[in-house]
Amino acid sequence: MKILVTGATGYIGSVFVRRALANGHGVVTASRRRSPVGEWIPYQLGDAIALSGDVDVIVHMAADTTGAINDPEAEFRAAVALMDAPSAADIPFVFVSSQTARADAPTAYGRSKWMIEQRVLARGGWVVRPGQVYGGPELGLFGTLTSLLRRLPVLPALVPGPLIQPIHVEDCAEGLLRVALMKPAGLHVIHLAAAEPVTFTEFLRRIASDRVRKRVVFIPFPTVLLRGAIYGIRRIGVSLPVLDKLDSLLDVPRVSSGDDMSALGLALRSLDDGMPKAGNGRRRLLEEGRALIGYVLRSAPSGQLLSRYVRSVESVRQGRALGLPRSMVVMPALVAAIDSPAILRNHEELRWRIDAATVIGEASPAGFRRFMRGGQREATPTAVMRLARAVLAEIAWRVVRPILAPMWLRRIGALQESARV
Amino acid sequence: MFDVIVVGSGPAGVSASFPLVAAGLRVLMIDGGRENRVEPPAGQYLVERARARDQSRWMVGADFHALRQVSAVSPKLRAPTQAATFVDFSGANRVSGSNFALMGSLARGGLSNAWGCGVAALSPGELQAFPVDEGEMRASYATVSRRIGMSGAGPDDMKDYFGVDEWADQPVPLDDLHDGVMRKYSKARVGLREMGFLLGRSRVAALSTPRSGRNACDLSGMCLWGCHRGALYSSVSDLATLRDADNFTYRPGFIVDRFVTHDGYQEVIGHQGGMSEAIPGRRTVLAAGTLATTAIAMRSLGMTRPLAVQTSPTAAFLLWLPAQLGAGRRPGFGLGQLSFSLALEGGLSAFGSTFSSTGLPVAEFVRHLPLSRRYGADVLRTLLSSCILGNAFFPGSLSDNSATLLTDGTVHFQGGFATALDPALNEARVKLGKAFRRLGAWMLPGSFTPSAPGADIHYACSLPMLSDPGPGQCTAAGELFGAPGIFVADGASLSALSAKSHTLTIMANADRIGRGMAARLAG
Structure with missing residues (x-):
């Protein structure tokens, strides 16, 4: 599929483009600056656009966040110019909006998003409203907050704390990609956000502890005073997009995103998984590789094999850890509790991972020793004894597996639906 | 123009x-x-596997080709060195x-x-279905055979079946497992011929002597991954x-x-x-x-x-040679070493070859065992060096x-398949099981696996x-x-x-x- 992307150099945009390309889709980026990847056509917000015939879907997420003056009117006109371009008339349109989009939003930002949304829906397009996006490159509001936390030892903890529904930028990009691919009929406004909100302060705390890795003191601060401050800054004539975003943040309504997530088959990573710098839960994937390759190879895998395993899951699958129990990481033999042909038939993702561990583990000198005895002879009595031992172990596991497997599989089952690309 | x-x-x-x-x-x-971008590995399979830290390059692929193709029907489709062949x-x-x-x-x-480099000429009887002059066809067989180079000639029971010996060089050496099977066949052949089972060297378009810029087979065992010596046509x-x-x-x-x-x-x-x-x-x-x-x-x-x-409907099976239990791995040819023809009811016949398992990843087998992965790998680690693989092809009419x-x-x-295929498969499974048992090779139960239509690529x-x-x-x-x-x-x-x-x-x-x-x- 060929996707035209505006705003491809932005926070969500850059991650989205990389992901779309990695999944084998064609990407045309429309932006002022040449995008380092994909095809590029020069595009300035507000320009009409002339598309070549083979674009299958337009994903519009350009927003002017760089200029000193944020002009919601201009943004509206730009979106309209794009979707009404004659060459774009019949192409499905996905608009990346905001949770604050409402007809009566307190900010012009929220109102303009709402106006654009109406136009998009009227032409049969899709509106995606991401929650609080975090993780990955330090861009957008997440970037602002991160650098703020790096610089300041003390931050206000807003009281009463506004609630936000976070989503990792990779999950957000995957959700967008799925919308663009599936074009879900009957679901034209899609909320991409964690179903359960957290307080904004808790969110900042997580950035501080897991991302910036720094102790930050939070001092309770009445929300109303922040509102006042923003109002004051505006009054003296300073208008920054980030102020709008902060303002909007204080006004985010809680949305029920659970149904949208399941319609897209998307399961979001937790803040625990997403917030560390390797925001894709790489540490957990490493542990998973250690457990699975160790289980198959019967020895601790080298760093090279582990990194191959992690990269394979990242590039071929969705890059998420299955969430194997801790005990399996410590004692890889326990993986046998969830590995039987019958179980793997019903757990496709688990099967893929065990296959990957086998294939990757084998392609190494250690794998050669493990799978082919390094090509060496084996005395007949030893061979017979080894065969008998393997069969006995298999039988023993068949006895205990029904007791152990259900508990452990439940955790994995929930994740694996979303783990496939 | x-x-x-x-x-x-x-x-x-x-x-x-x-x-x-x-x-x-x-x-x-x-x-x-x-064009394939991943170079076929140079060197011997066993040596590269034992030493090379970058063997993943050609076994898995930097882009994880082998994993992307994990459910494809043949190991060839997983070989990174062959990615461009099928893409x-x-x-x-x-x-x-x-x-x-x-x-x-x-x-x-x-x-x-x-x-797979298998070569054979149709017999005059088989050519009767063709509206062509047999002499012309024979001349063309000769031209083509001389050009591509082939090996496997020998005075065995499959000589006439293949019909290419006048153009074929001597065979590349058999490995120990196949050598044992062939020796047993020379003793048991009378009885086996009676049941319609013939065995001989595979005739293959692989060079046993060098010719025009191509090297002879050095038994590197790299056949699946692409022969860097050019021994395979x-x-x-x-x-x-x-x-x-x-x-x-x-x-x-x-x-x-x-x-x-x-x-x-x-x-x-x-x-x-x-x-x-x-x-x-x-x-x-x-x-x-x-x-x-x-x-x-x-x-x-x-x-x-x-x-x-x-x-050609096809099936694969695994033969275990108990006398060879614990055998070490040796360099050897990775494509067909021995070939058989088997007469079936109704005037049908099947054809097949047997292969060493050495040049194939064990992962190809362990996935299909009815065991958990770790213990399946334990079993194959011990068992596979005494096993050979077989395939059987059936006529296109089925x-x-x-x-x-x-x-x-x-x-x-x-x-789809003709209804006559199932009985033919059953008959072949039973007869091959019997024939190979006489040759000291046990068909592992459950290993005889028919493929999906078209998977033979014939x-x-x-x-x-x-x-x-x-x-x-x-x-x-x-x-x-x-x-x-x-x-x-x-x-x-x-x-x-x-x-x-x-x-x-x-x-x-x-x-x-x-x-x-x-x-x-x-x-």
Whole structure:
């Protein structure tokens, strides 16, 4: 599929483009600056656009966040110019909006998003409203907050704390990609956000502890005073997009995103998984590789094999850890509790991972020793004894597996639906 | 204008081209032009596996090709060194399939980049289904066989079955396991022959003596991954020879969609890099591989009636040699070492070969064991070095596939088997089990696994040559009915498909068709 992307150099945009390309889709980026990847056509917000015939879907997420003056009117006109371009008339349109989009939003930002949304829906397009996006490159509001936390030892903890529904930028990009691919009929406004909100302060705390890795003191601060401050800054004539975003943040309504997530088959990573710098839960994937390759190879895998395993899951699958129990990481033999042909038939993702561990583990000198005895002879009595031992172990596991497997599989089952690309 | 446009650079395309080029005709060859980017590994399989830290490069692939293809039907489709051989075929050629393994190639050299190298000539009896002169065909077999080089000749029970010994060199050495089986056969052969089981050396297009720029097999065991020595025949080497001729032009990267016939010439219509183009020629040879050729023909002539397509139904099995339990691994040939023919009820026969398991990843086997992975690996670690693999092919008459032209120009292949296949499979399983047991090899229970339709990749007979052809058929000269000047030179125009390896017959037939065209065009 060929996707035209505006705003491809932005926070969500850059991650989205990389992901779309990695999944084998064609990407045309429309932006002022040449995008380092994909095809590029020069595009300035507000320009009409002339598309070549083979674009299958337009994903519009350009927003002017760089200029000193944020002009919601201009943004509206730009979106309209794009979707009404004659060459774009019949192409499905996905608009990346905001949770604050409402007809009566307190900010012009929220109102303009709402106006654009109406136009998009009227032409049969899709509106995606991401929650609080975090993780990955330090861009957008997440970037602002991160650098703020790096610089300041003390931050206000807003009281009463506004609630936000976070989503990792990779999950957000995957959700967008799925919308663009599936074009879900009957679901034209899609909320991409964690179903359960957290307080904004808790969110900042997580950035501080897991991302910036720094102790930050939070001092309770009445929300109303922040509102006042923003109002004051505006009054003296300073208008920054980030102020709008902060303002909007204080006004985010809680949305029920659970149904949208399941319609897209998307399961979001937790803040625990997403917030560390390797925001894709790489540490957990490493542990998973250690457990699975160790289980198959019967020895601790080298760093090279582990990194191959992690990269394979990242590039071929969705890059998420299955969430194997801790005990399996410590004692890889326990993986046998969830590995039987019958179980793997019903757990496709688990099967893929065990296959990957086998294939990757084998392609190494250690794998050669493990799978082919390094090509060496084996005395007949030893061979017979080894065969008998393997069969006995298999039988023993068949006895205990029904007791152990259900508990452990439940955790994995929930994740694996979303783990496939 | 070119005298002849040849579509495809696989074994059929090059075989048809040689006589045309020799006759001084101006020949243009076009193909998908894909080239494999991952170099086949140099060195010995056992040595590389024991030492090389980067073996993942060719076993898994930097882009994890082996994992992306984890559910594909054959290990060849997982080999990173063969990725370009199979990639994009169905999309580019606008073919689709259901219950049908759809494989073909856009690569330079086509499927000969990854073939099993089995060679055999049809017997005079088998050739009776073909409307061709037996002497002509024999001469073409000789020409092609001498050109590609083959080995395996010997005074064994399969000599007559293969019928290629006059052109074949001595065989590459057997490994210890196969040697043991062959020795036992020489003692038990009388009884086995009575039950219709014959065993002998495989005749293969692998060099046991070096020739023109290609090295002889050094038993590296790398066959699956691509022979860096060039001991295995691939039409890429013939293409290089053809390109030395001034009257031969090669244009890679052009994908043919259809042809149009005019008075005295044809246009081949396709695209290159997104640009459509029509190339005119006085004659056209379709050698794009059976599936692509069938699609091009059906699309061009608007054949709304479905065509029958034959494949050789196939099954694989694992043989355990208890006397060899604990054997060490030795360097050896990775393709067929011994071959058998087996007579079946109703005048049918099966053909198959046996292979060493050494050059294959154990992961290929452990996935299919009814055991958990760790203990499955334990079992194979001990057992596999005393096992050999077998396959069995059945005649195309036991397949039941069809090709249908859809309204959007896609050609859809529907796979299936004749009802007579099941009893034949059962009979073969039982008889092979018995025969090999006498040779000290036990067929592991549950290991005899039939493949899905088309997985054999022996596609053929969709546009068969007949003495009195009608729509969807070819003349004895290979000319497609209703399309003057269009000749079908690949598996599509075979008149029948036996259980025998059919590539050499495709090549000989292409040579014969090329000669006929040359005689008429030059004369």
